[in-house]
Amino acid sequence: MKKLTQLGLAGVAAAAISASAAAAADYKIGLSNGWVGSEWRTQMIEEAQAAAAAWTEKGHNVEVVVQSANVDVPGQIAHVRNFINEGVDAIIINPNSPTAFDPVFAQAKEAGILVISTDAEVSSPDALYVGIDQTAWGAAGAEWLAKALDGKGNVVAINGVAGHPANEMRVAGYRSVFEKYPDIKIVNEVNANWDQAQGQQAMQNLLATNPDINGVWVQDGMAAGAWKSIMDAGKAGDIAATGEIRKDFIDLWTAEKLNSGASVNPPGVMASALNVAVFMLEGRELKEPATAGQYKNAMYLPIPFIDSDNLAEAAKQVDGKPGYYSYTSALSIDEAEALFK
């Protein structure tokens, strides 16, 4: 049995090594992803790998090594320790916890490794965040909704996982916007755990208990579920609700002419982070040091917004892609370079 195990693993390894031994890399960058529950994360990694490949044209070999699996927080700390053991130049991580990586990032920095988190901010002073501002993301959807409602009406919110930092920031974002509109009333807020089916169920319940809803603020894939309930109830013409960025929804949005608007958290954030990382490894200095955000270590990327004005463009970008493909954007190498001195 022991031999069998070895044989199996050796087979996997041989295939992998023959693929990766092609050229010695100028830079080796480790990508860590601690959750594989959505296509968004898969797309995030694929875009980062493509971004690394694009550096070949610029005369750089950027090799990426990836650890992506459903892990608990200690499991993702192990990802980082594996990267340190392997001696990578930089680590780009979509972290499972905002605070839990402080000690291990300190170790990485001691080993001379650049650490960048993306998609979710981290508190570590030894890391940098390159991604969108989740508070602004939440606010952008709320601004659109407030305008769509002419500044008055009853609004409900369907949120993600209680206690998840990105969720709390998004909630703070929409609350700060609605506060500015005295005639907009938040009549109910529920959690549907970023799950499309739970979002649909939550919307059904909300429609049953609050028949006078004018607007819905809902995040990510739950929006597709919520819209399904709104359409089933025959209220698609009366309700304005935020949307999401997957092709399936963009198609539905176009076909049904929904009154919707979507903040974009593009899966390209990791690719953007990778391009920034390479310039930092080159020793280049940022024009504006990354000091934004609650942890004073963030560099925020622009947040695209899809509404009826540019829906056709968005539909064109995702045309021909599978239904789960997300509308995306990332800093190109040149755009990233423009951020540096």
Added chain:
Amino acid sequence: MMVDAVATPPRRPGGIKRFIEAYPFLPALIIMLVLLALNGIWQPRSVSLVGITGLIKTYMALMLLAVAQTYVVYAGDIDLSAGAIVSLVNVVIVAVMASLGDSGVSVLAAMAIGLGAGLACGIVNGIVVAAFRLQAIVATFATSIFFTGLALWVMPVAGTPAPATFWRTYGGRILDVPFVFWAAALLAVILYLLARTRHALQLLAVGDDAQGAYQSGLPVTAIRIRGYAMCGVFAALAAFCITGDTASGDPLVGGKMTLYSIAAVVLGGTALAGGYGTVVGSVFGALIIGLINSLVYFVGTPSEWQNLVQGLAILVALVAGILIGRRARA
């Protein structure tokens, strides 16, 4: 090596046979050593002193949680709230330390309160399962949601840092030996002492045949509650390690660890039906999971296959353990 109390079937003659029966964790030990060697072949630095220290630092919490789970599984029960207890104790001790300031006294007070919280959670589980006779798998699933709710109430969002005294100790050295090695040695002593008490034997007796245990005069309900209480205390110890390694409070930090702890117990050779097993095996089981996770990466598995290969490798380890055990016993 530690010796565990095991409700052994009648002994038969034969060298290796008796050996495996006396030490049911041997297959897990062998698999662990093989995996360690494979890790060393693919990434030599992973078995250096720094690498091994990192491995133990990272998986100490899972080892302790696997031990916690084992005491419950001994009696044929299960605890799906173990990870939630870790989260709760994590936020409780971080909140206490944050309010008392950064000092030795505050750390000790927080740990005492944390142990109390873990014990209380364990007793709640024990009462719900053993005294109210609810199905363990569903009852502890329910309490896991309850404990997570409590953790979110104590700390609505992750973020409060733990004082430096705490995590610098965990990540540091005493007499030039990494702290986690001392912790591992202390754990070994505690497990050895616990194995010599009648608690483990009684739990195994209940797991082996609850009716028989009851008829022979054992207080079955009290024993099962005690199993859950021990589970709560060890889950609290696991939370100390998580806090030491992450230096912060996070109300969701332990949630995913529950199933890993159960997997570690089974990999370690303990029967989920109860009545047979060792805590030492569970410790090895936790390390097996950690070593598999690293090995899957070190051999260069493409990212889209990592979950699949990891799952397969755990299955292979499980089968290997059974085959080694069976061949030796046959």
